[in-house]
Amino acid sequence: SSQHAFIAGLPKVELHLHLEGTLEPELMFALAERNQISIPYKTTDEIRAAYKFHNLQSFLDIYYQGAGVLITEQDFFDLTWAYLEHCKQDNVIHTEVFFDPQTHTDRGISFDTVIQGIHRALEQGREELGITSKIIMCFLRHLDEDSAIETLNQALPYKDWIIGVGLDSTEIGNPPHKHEKVFAMAREHGFLTVSHAGEEGPAQNIIDTLEVLKTSRIDHGVRCADDEQLVNQLAEDRTPLTVCPLSNTALKVFEEMEEHNIVELLRKGLCVTINSDDPAYFGGYMNDNFNAVADAHAMTEQEIAQFTFNAIEASFITTAERERLR
Numbered sequence: 001s002s003q004h005a006f007i008a009g010l011p012k013v014e015l016h017l018h019l020e021g022t023l024e025p026e027l028m029f030a031l032a033e034r035n036q037i038s039i040p041y042k043t044t045d046e047i048r049a050a051y052k053f054h055n056l057q058s059f060l061d062i063y064y065q066g067a068g069v070l071i072t073e074q075d076f077f078d079l080t081w082a083y084l085e086h087c088k089q090d091n092v093i094h095t096e097v098f099f100d101p102q103t104h105t106d107r108g109i110s111f112d113t114v115i116q117g118i119h120r121a122l123e124q125g126r127e128e129l130g131i132t133s134k135i136i137m138c139f140l141r142h143l144d145e146d147s148a149i150e151t152l153n154q155a156l157p158y159k160d161w162i163i164g165v166g167l168d169s170t171e172i173g174n175p176p177h178k179h180e181k182v183f184a185m186a187r188e189h190g191f192l193t194v195s196h197a198g199e200e201g202p203a204q205n206i207i208d209t210l211e212v213l214k215t216s217r218i219d220h221g222v223r224c225a226d227d228e229q230l231v232n233q234l235a236e237d238r239t240p241l242t243v244c245p246l247s248n249t250a251l252k253v254f255e256e257m258e259e260h261n262i263v264e265l266l267r268k269g270l271c272v273t274i275n276s277d278d279p280a281y282f283g284g285y286m287n288d289n290f291n292a293v294a295d296a297h298a299m300t301e302q303e304i305a306q307f308t309f310n311a312i313e314a315s316f317i318t319t320a321e322r323e324r325l326r
């Protein structure tokens with residue numbers, strides 16, 4: 001496509017990014033050495049060769065293992081800072097990042113260590129790179145709700161640093177109802193809410209997520225296409241879907257980018273956005289995701305820019321912050 005230059009120059013807003021999914025093999029090696037942790041790979045090439053996925057679970061197993069090298073506050077700072085440098089490179093001007101506290105607290109790393117490192121990097125990114133940001137903490141849906149409630153309580157002292165809560169990990173077998181109570185508690189505390197739904201799971205999970213968890217956005221949501229009435233409702237309500245094209249092809253939600261439905265959903269008037277999900281694992285950051293969609297689907301520049309307008313509309317920035325992005 002001849003649109004890569006347009007995409008590179010387009011200001012972008014990212015709304016679906018797992019910080020643990022930005023751990024590049026080089027940093028994984030460096031942190032393994034720094035923390036004296038053994039990993040089952042001898043070279044970064046070996047790590048990259050292991051990244052062949054056939055579904056969500058095959059990815060999650062490797063992704064949780066990779067996160068095991070993150071120990072100190074400095075590790076979480078370094079991870080977040082490296083991601084922000086990619087943002088700068090890709091002209092991402094605002095990002096709302098996920099982290100998975102339970103992945104770390106279950107290994108004996110304190111919530112404080114994780115959030116302090118992430119927050120310090122994001123503050124430095126604001127000052128030195130001009131990138132604004134929000135933090136969303138995700139509960140792991142394969143764990144029980146009591147664990148999520150414990151995590152919510154651990155987050156309360158840092159409420160001013162965390163804009164919202166989300167829900168990720170294994171979708172099939174872990175429906176939205178499982179976390180109904182903790183989402184109600186989070187909303188009571190003033191957290192905004194999002195949730196992964198309709199990635200591998202059925203369109204009904206999107207309906208139930210909006211109804212039961214009352215979320216402001218749906219992460220992924222591409223399987224809405226199986227339910228025409230739902231698609232019409234999402235278009236009418238402008239419910240944001242944070243779609244991750246390279247993630248979806250890597251995890252075989254769509255076999256080929258040509259089969260991806262994001263452009264069709266855009267043209268039906270849905271508030272769809274482009275995001276990188278776990279860029280270190282799925283082969284690219286924001287520009288790569290935009291380029292992959294544009295290479296597989298003929299679009300006008302107006303249509304490509306609409307992904308950014310949608311992301312600004314869907315973002316959790318305040319009215320004052322919104323002025324800066326106009």
Ligand code: HPA
Pocket residue numbers: 018021056168169170171196199247277278
């Ligand atoms: N889906 C579910 N859980 C995740 C994902 C995803 O795409 N990325 C990181 N955790």
Ligand code: ZN
Pocket residue numbers: 016018168196219277
């Ligand atoms: Zn995700």
